[in-house]
Amino acid sequence: MTTRMDTRPPVDDRPPPLHGLELARWAWRQLTSMRVALILLFLLAVAAIPGSVIPQSDVNPLNVRDFRARNPTLSEWYDRLGLFDVYSAPWFAAIYLALLVSLVGCILPRCWQHWKAVRAQPPKAPRRLSRLPAYRRIEVDAAPAEVLAVARAELRSRRFRLRRPGADGDDDAVAAEIGHLRETGNLLFHLSVVVVLLAVALGGLFSYRATVLVPEGSGFSNQVIQFDSLSAGALFDPADDLPPFSMDVESFTMEFVDAGNQIGQPSHYEATVSLVREPGAEPETHTIRVNEPLDIDGTSVHIINPGYAPAFTVRAADRETILAEGPVPFLPDDSSFTSTGVVKVEVPPELGDDIGIQANFLPTAYLDENGPRSVFPGARNPEVYLTAWHGDLGLDDGRPQSVYRLDTDDMEQYSADGEPFRSRLAVGDTVELPDGRFITFDGYVTWVNLQIGRNSGRELALVGAVLAVVGLMGSLYVRRRRAWVRASVGPEGRTVVEVAGLHRTEGAAGDRLADEIGAITDGLLLRLGGAKEKRED
Amino acid sequence: MDLDAVAEWSRYVVVVAVLVYLAAWLAFCAEGGLRSRIRRSGEAAATDRSAELVGVGGSSTTAPVSGPGGVDAPDTDAELGPRADRLGRDGRVLFGLATLVLAVGVVMRGVGTGRTPWANMYEFSITGALVASIVFLVLARTVVGKVVAVWAVLLIFVTVGLAATFLYVPPGPLQPALQSYWLVIHVGCAVLAFGLFTVSAVVSALQIASERAADRGRTTGFGASLPDSAALDRLAYRLTAIAFPIWTFGPLILGAIWAEVSWGRYWGWDPKEVWALITWLAYAAYLHARATAGWKGSKASVVALVGYATVLFSYFGVNILFNGLHSYGGL
Numbered sequence A: 001m002t003t004r005m006d007t008r009p010p011v012d013d014r015p016p017p018l019h020g021l022e023l024a025r026w027a028w029r030q031l032t033s034m035r036v037a038l039i040l041l042f043l044l045a046v047a048a049i050p051g052s053v054i055p056q057s058d059v060n061p062l063n064v065r066d067f068r069a070r071n072p073t074l075s076e077w078y079d080r081l082g083l084f085d086v087y088s089a090p091w092f093a094a095i096y097l098a099l100l101v102s103l104v105g106c107i108l109p110r111c112w113q114h115w116k117a118v119r120a121q122p123p124k125a126p127r128r129l130s131r132l133p134a135y136r137r138i139e140v141d142a143a144p145a146e147v148l149a150v151a152r153a154e155l156r157s158r159r160f161r162l163r164r165p166g167a168d169g170d171d172d173a174v175a176a177e178i179g180h181l182r183e184t185g186n187l188l189f190h191l192s193v194v195v196v197l198l199a200v201a202l203g204g205l206f207s208y209r210a211t212v213l214v215p216e217g218s219g220f221s222n223q224v225i226q227f228d229s230l231s232a233g234a235l236f237d238p239a240d241d242l243p244p245f246s247m248d249v250e251s252f253t254m255e256f257v258d259a260g261n262q263i264g265q266p267s268h269y270e271a272t273v274s275l276v277r278e279p280g281a282e283p284e285t286h287t288i289r290v291n292e293p294l295d296i297d298g299t300s301v302h303i304i305n306p307g308y309a310p311a312f313t314v315r316a317a318d319r320e321t322i323l324a325e326g327p328v329p330f331l332p333d334d335s336s337f338t339s340t341g342v343v344k345v346e347v348p349p350e351l352g353d354d355i356g357i358q359a360n361f362l363p364t365a366y367l368d369e370n371g372p373r374s375v376f377p378g379a380r381n382p383e384v385y386l387t388a389w390h391g392d393l394g395l396d397d398g399r400p401q402s403v404y405r406l407d408t409d410d411m412e413q414y415s416a417d418g419e420p421f422r423s424r425l426a427v428g429d430t431v432e433l434p435d436g437r438f439i440t441f442d443g444y445v446t447w448v449n450l451q452i453g454r455n456s457g458r459e460l461a462l463v464g465a466v467l468a469v470v471g472l473m474g475s476l477y478v479r480r481r482r483a484w485v486r487a488s489v490g491p492e493g494r495t496v497v498e499v500a501g502l503h504r505t506e507g508a509a510g511d512r513l514a515d516e517i518g519a520i521t522d523g524l525l526l527r528l529g530g531a532k533e534k535r536e537d
Numbered sequence B: 001m002d003l004d005a006v007a008e009w010s011r012y013v014v015v016v017a018v019l020v021y022l023a024a025w026l027a028f029c030a031e032g033g034l035r036s037r038i039r040r041s042g043e044a045a046a047t048d049r050s051a052e053l054v055g056v057g058g059s060s061t062t063a064p065v066s067g068p069g070g071v072d073a074p075d076t077d078a079e080l081g082p083r084a085d086r087l088g089r090d091g092r093v094l095f096g097l098a099t100l101v102l103a104v105g106v107v108m109r110g111v112g113t114g115r116t117p118w119a120n121m122y123e124f125s126i127t128g129a130l131v132a133s134i135v136f137l138v139l140a141r142t143v144v145g146k147v148v149a150v151w152a153v154l155l156i157f158v159t160v161g162l163a164a165t166f167l168y169v170p171p172g173p174l175q176p177a178l179q180s181y182w183l184v185i186h187v188g189c190a191v192l193a194f195g196l197f198t199v200s201a202v203v204s205a206l207q208i209a210s211e212r213a214a215d216r217g218r219t220t221g222f223g224a225s226l227p228d229s230a231a232l233d234r235l236a237y238r239l240t241a242i243a244f245p246i247w248t249f250g251p252l253i254l255g256a257i258w259a260e261v262s263w264g265r266y267w268g269w270d271p272k273e274v275w276a277l278i279t280w281l282a283y284a285a286y287l288h289a290r291a292t293a294g295w296k297g298s299k300a301s302v303v304a305l306v307g308y309a310t311v312l313f314s315y316f317g318v319n320i321l322f323n324g325l326h327s328y329g330g331l
């Protein structure tokens, strides 16, 4: 096994006496050493672990909230250490910035060295070729000069780079080298890693991601006020960066596995949308499926999760005046879409007080001793179980309210016969409230939560990543090696040809080099044989 | 024939493969036992012979030492050698047969479910084990690979055995998020790299044992029976050098592309993504270690084994312990 030569000079471990400049130079040499790179790589790997174990606020804020509620004291410590935001924590950033600096500090000098190495002449033949790990010796009749010419042709056809003939006067041998692509690939790989990191970091500054929940039959326009949530990079500009489209969800269908052991698993989601690219433009129809987002000028629209929106009509006591109607999105509680939600009916004072309905929607309702629940996510037997409140919903007093929760501070639950009022409705059923008003369960539509987002810099990151793999393959699979052919007149007057090779790559198997040197020798013989025949003709 | 039935039956085929792997392993073990007996008796014979020489050369009054071991050893060897050869051959044939049966099981699963068989942990495990098995079979034609094969078979036996029992998932259709040709390539690369890393980890572990034995000057025992540690080191490196770009390309790059298509962001620090990155960093550290003075040989092998531990965790740990976007892998 050839011993490996480190590409950099050995690092002196001892800090020099405390001269500012020398200390700085020493620190820089340490930072850009292979050993420190190795340690930093490992450190980064270890530092990434806690973020996969502890819930992260930018990945799953709900889990973080639960965790805080369950472990208040521990959470305080986690907050101090940034453990809920590992990947944006200062200590995490410190590690990868150190790695980045080390990488650049290591790569740039190597690029320069490599540039010189590529342009340098292959070194001239050692005096004793027979000492090299791969060596062949043959005798031929051709004159040394002819053998060398043939050797040049042979090596060139094998894509070796040749030493300029006659350089430094060693004209009894041909020197050749191949495999600079290894280092080229290695440098390309490391530089591409830098490109990817920069693309991710800079892209993050301009990217945004928003969600909006849209019931079938409704729409939204791409503006911040219409979003349910928005997360964006520091340099995102809502005025300029949001394409001015608007979109209606014409239909949204869900299909589920309806038999077998995976019954109830979703099998297909599909939204048919009508897109208006900018105000005044012609509407276009598109479909969005789970792995098929819609791309609108670099902004993509994805399906995230679905649900049901039961539709109600609430009438005044005269049975005619409609107080409220339409679908209301409910949030699913389980994989069978047992859903809960509220309907807030603001009523003009002359028609009575406000009504708040709190309900469960069950797409496939089933009632047993555990109470009502849904047993299948598809709407096979849709029912609503509801109770209701009356009083003041508090919608006018300016406090923000969740649309999924009823603020019952100023409300009173309806009761019937001394029990809280409850009702169970199938599609089309109407129930009369104790105060004489009416609720009708008209049916349901589906809703879909859409994600609208743009990941700036993703193309650059992809190009970087692909170049990194290309460079990596060069770096791992190309072997750098040298070959020499020497021809001299032997004691019996025949020409002695020595062919030898040396690996410059560690870990490469010696037998492959020996094979190659053998093949070069055979190639020489073949060419010489051909030349001889020609001459004899 | 009903496709579901084909998929169900594939499980029994896989179980048959497990049994054949067991048989192959037993054959290899028996061969190993015989070989170490031959080595021991050979050494005993050698010591006896030198004792005889001393006896002869020393004092003529000392009777030449010749115990049963010394005199009988050549006869036993003559008998044991071919027997060991035969067992080794049987083991390799069984190994090949087991791989074939496993391949049939995997293909049946794929045909029966109408998709590539790596959509859940059961399928991933049997397909990954098949990849590892094929790589080991190819290696088993070299001297180094022969030694490695014994351990390989055991590992595959355990993996496939666990898959067919604890990890088994009945065949079924895929969730919407998984219905994508990205699945085929992305997870396909992961399975391939998983298989290669597995082989490489076995070789790295043997490299450590071999280097230790050599450092302590052992001539007998397990470590000494292994190939030269430098050869093992090179083999482990070559395997990692194949697996690492595949890991970079499949799990990381294609994973990011698929995440972009499917979830609208190419990197979101989901536990599975984090662990794929950790694995990548660990193996990058291994490749660096092999090029760093003072880290060669068994130290680098230790880094490789840490890398393999992260591969295992990326797959089994993350799927079982965490509840991320990837958790549809399913148990």
Ligand code: HEM
Pocket: A007, A031, A032, A033, A034, A035, A037, A041, A099, A102, A103, A104, A106, A107, A186, A190, A193, A472, A475, A476, B283, B284, B287, B288, B290, B291
């Ligand atoms: C993000 C950080 C880094 C990653 C992911 C990384 C990854 C890799 C990989 C995968 C290889 C294997 C290619 C091969 O063996 O030829 C490699 C080789 C190498 N890396 Fe890095 N590296 C990083 C940082 C660094 C730094 C900071 C240095 C400088 C100290 C460095 C110096 C080298 C050298 C000299 C090799 C060549 C080793 C050889 O010839 O085998 N790398 N790197």
